[in-house]
Amino acid sequence: MKENLIRTLFAVLLLIASAGMASAHFTMVFPSDSEDTVWDVAPEDYIAELGETKTVYIMWGHPYEHISFNMASVPEVSVMKPDGTVEQITPEEISVEGMDEDGNTGVSFVAYKASFTVDQDGDTVVFVKYEDDGENLIDYTKAVIHSGEEMWEGWDAEVGQQTEILSYMRPYGMEEGFVFSGQAMYNGQPLTDAPVEVEIYHTLDLGIEIVELAEEMFPYDPPMVFTRLTKSNDNGEFVYSLDEPGIWFVGATMEPDSGRNVRGVFIVPVLEAFPPAEAQGSSSAELQQAVVEAKQAAEEAKQAAAQTSSSSTPGFGAILAVTGLVAALFLVLRRK
Numbered sequence: 001m002k003e004n005l006i007r008t009l010f011a012v013l014l015l016i017a018s019a020g021m022a023s024a025h026f027t028m029v030f031p032s033d034s035e036d037t038v039w040d041v042a043p044e045d046y047i048a049e050l051g052e053t054k055t056v057y058i059m060w061g062h063p064y065e066h067i068s069f070n071m072a073s074v075p076e077v078s079v080m081k082p083d084g085t086v087e088q089i090t091p092e093e094i095s096v097e098g099m100d101e102d103g104n105t106g107v108s109f110v111a112y113k114a115s116f117t118v119d120q121d122g123d124t125v126v127f128v129k130y131e132d133d134g135e136n137l138i139d140y141t142k143a144v145i146h147s148g149e150e151m152w153e154g155w156d157a158e159v160g161q162q163t164e165i166l167s168y169m170r171p172y173g174m175e176e177g178f179v180f181s182g183q184a185m186y187n188g189q190p191l192t193d194a195p196v197e198v199e200i201y202h203t204l205d206l207g208i209e210i211v212e213l214a215e216e217m218f219p220y221d222p223p224m225v226f227t228r229l230t231k232s233n234d235n236g237e238f239v240y241s242l243d244e245p246g247i248w249f250v251g252a253t254m255e256p257d258s259g260r261n262v263r264g265v266f267i268v269p270v271l272e273a274f275p276p277a278e279a280q281g282s283s284s285a286e287l288q289q290a291v292v293e294a295k296q297a298a299e300e301a302k303q304a305a306a307q308t309s310s311s312s313t314p315g316f317g318a319i320l321a322v323t324g325l326v327a328a329l330f331l332v333l334r335r336k
């Protein structure tokens, strides 16, 4: 009886402790066509066509767990064009449906959206400043919108955030498993020995599922797999492997002795491995062998056709057509 009580008390204590424990908050800057599709964000959403009007939705929450919070202040949103021109955009307050920290779904949260036109090929850097009292944080976030084939210019721009990540990696064409490296800057100087948080975003269902799994597998510290952590070196540099496809947040925080923490976050959309696994099902060696064999078969059939056509039975053309069909069928079968 007493033992049970102690156990219950302990469980309650754990619960209280875990309520305060949470993975990192991030300012999610997700391009989308509407509020309804904003949570389906994919790497392609960070690609634009010249002349396209792009709308980014700005939400506050835990990306990994798909937990949302109201934005406590109006974010400042700007874009830097590939030629370095900076434009400030006025965000519009909206509400986005999400899940709160108690697991209630379908809850409305204060969020923002902002639109701009991609009028230059290259990379447009969207940068957002958001201040949150509750988290004692000034959060600077950058996301890159890319437009145009081989127009790989602008993604490494320094936009002048107080804490800013300068990416060493071109943030598009990144695949799962690629390393992300960058430099954290504070007031234009390398931010040394700073914590760098790395976290991937999940859709609602996936988030719930994966968090449950993590709690089951790592009951001693589930958030260790939600928010990964590294540090910047003496030159403000850091590296981390982004091992899954999706939208990643990489943020370095300047933690002053007093006052607000100032974080710089870089959003990295990561593609699935290319080429896809299905295309690798039959190796290129196998495929080449199949082509060689199909050609041989066609050649033999052609010779046979030449012999028969001299004795002038079925038409050469008809036989060649059948041969082609057989060769094609052979190829398809071999590829399975």
Ligand SMILES: [Cu+2]
Pocket (backbone or CB within 6 Å): 022, 023, 024, 025, 026, 061, 062
């Ligand atoms: Cu948090």
